[in-house]
Amino acid sequence: MLDAGIIGNVVAQPRLLAVLGLTVVLAWPLGRLLGRGSLGTAFIVVVGAVLAATTTTRTPYYSLDGVEVYLRAWTGPAGLVHGFAGTHEKLANIGLFAPPAALATLLWRRPALIVGAATVLSFLIEAWQGFIGRGGDPVDVVHNGVGALLGAGAGFAIRAGYRWRDRKSNSRALTGAGSSTTGR
Structure with a gap:
């Protein structure tokens, strides 16, 4: 469940926000590079979100x-x-x-x-x-x-x-x- 605690945890992690921000910036151009239109863009967004959630930590x-x-x-x-x-x-x-x-x-x-x-x-x-x-x-x-x-x-x-x-x-x-x- 997405609750205030989870949202607060995400907002309090600058590294996670940086990866998510980079994903948002790169999603459309990389999705177009894949040559599959919105499906490619959706793939980039989802992979970026997975990477943001799994490769960052508050205090490494x-x-x-x-x-x-x-x-x-x-x-x-x-x-x-x-x-x-x-x-x-x-x-x-x-x-x-x-x-x-x-x-x-x-x-x-x-x-x-x-x-x-x-x-x-x-x-x-x-x-x-x-x-x-x-x-x-x-x-x-x-x-x-x-x-x-x-x-x-x-x-x-x-x-x-x-x-x-x-x-x-x-x-x-x-x-x-x-x-x-x-x-x-």
């Missing part, structure tokens, strides 16, 4: 020790799925990567590549969080990856629905055109 504490702790946490893979989606934070991590993956799938039609790229991005974001003192968590990578999978699946389903609708209307157009020529 730069240290490679946090990255080392994060990488060491990968040695216990059983803990990566324990309590899967059992908290609001875990569900938020799933939801965080679903929209960009859905938009990317609509843009580039490569769901498997998009899920892989989103998971690698999540891995790098979590390493960065370890570096800035937020504490990277491999469990977040798993949840972000599942979110990307669900988003890419939704994007794929939307594309399939459009293709089905287009084939159906093309079929009707061809049938209508054929019947008018046979009646002569």
